[in-house]
Amino acid sequence: MTSQDSPTADHSTSGAYVKAGEEFDRDMDYIPDRITRDSEHWPVEPGRYRLVAAKACPWANRAIIVRQLLGLEDVISLGLTGPTHDRRSWTFDLDPGGVDPVLGYERLQQAYFARFPDYPKGITVPAMVDVPTKQVVTNDFPWITHDFFFEWKQYHRPDAPDLWPEDLREEMEAVMKRVFTEINNGVYRCGFAGSQSAYESAYDRLWDTMDWLEERLADRRFLMGDAITEADVRLFTTLARFDAVYHGHFKCNRTKLTEMPNLWGYARDLFQTPGFGENTDFDQIKAHYYVVHTDINPTQIVPKGPDPAVWLTPHGREKV
Incomplete structure (x- = not known):
């Protein structure tokens, strides 16, 4: 998901807006760098990188889930932003003082600008940040989870699922x-x-x-x-x-x-x-969409329902 303060930007996820007469077109041009075992600049290294994500965002939520499924919690740290943001950036308002305790940032935007001072595109989650330099490495969300599986394999927990059979x-x-x-x-x-x-x-x-x-x-x-x-x-x-x-x-x-x-x-x-389930926060999800998308929901009223308890009812899928 993205946020950006340029009024002409394609807010193709969290800051998306309706363009009269047009179809929605997602901007898929992300920072192409990857963290790999043989990378000269961004090698796989436990403790070096921080995944910055938001439970409100479906694209970032993927990375949070895959990180836990594979057992990478001790080798890749996790920073969580709040569910809402302004047009500049996602912010760390869930942390004490509104500051990420590892990066020392109030806004994810700071990690982008630390590497690209004139970064012209949306500030998106998920993002992998290099902790020593506090610079963003990549925000290319399909590759982030792909590489969690293939490039970080030696750090997976012993019973980690085979996500790419x-x-x-x-x-x-x-x-x-x-x-x-x-x-x-x-x-x-x-x-x-x-x-x-x-x-x-x-x-x-x-x-x-x-x-x-x-x-x-x-x-x-x-x-x-x-x-x-x-x-x-x-x-x-x-x-x-x-x-x-x-x-x-x-x-x-x-x-x-x-x-x-x-x-x-x-x-x-x-x-x-x-x-x-433990990485799915319905309050954050609803707050994000209904508050941020003011062109769709100008009142910013957040609905009370539906009751999340239904997600815990028996599913019966063992029979399939």
Whole structure:
């Protein structure tokens, strides 16, 4: 998710805004650096990097979940921003004094400017920050979780899940591409559509894929079979926000998640798996979307529902 104070910026995630007459177009141009085992500048090194994320943000929430699933908590530290921000940057208002205790920053923007003084784009989470220099390394969220699995493998806990099973990778890449295009990004295309036709096109594409997922999950417990993979993490963070935000706020209102038996059981199955539910904060999620998106919700009133207790009800997916 992004924030940026330029009025002409493409606020393609958290600071996104409706452009009259236009379709929503996500800016996917991120800092391309990666932290890898053989990198000269950014080598894998326990304790060197800090993941800065926000539980409110679905893209950042992925990284938080994967970090815990793999057992990387002791080698990559975690800094959490608050759920809302201004047009300049995400801020560390959850920490005492509003300052990140490791970086000493009030704003994530400071880590970006420490490396790129004239950084022209949005200040996004998740971001990997080099603690010694306090400079941002990368904000390329698909690669961050990919590299948590492949590049940090020697530091995984012994029973860490195989999030990228070799025999399923080709099919998984295709599934993840469709999930990203039509679901993860599809809800934003609905919410930030600038015309009726753009909205209806986005809506139809979203529900075509939601129906495809409902059918796919009828005879398999998870997206790729009987074990959790990266594909499930990527889908989960959108499903967790669906009824609370996307159904009403983004006008994705054909059906509630709770009315789709397979997807709803699947989502609860993941939520009740260690790493998922405890990193899902519905109050932060609702505060973020309903307060920050003032062009969609100018009153900034945050809804009280739905009741999060439904996520703890039996899911029955063990039978699949």
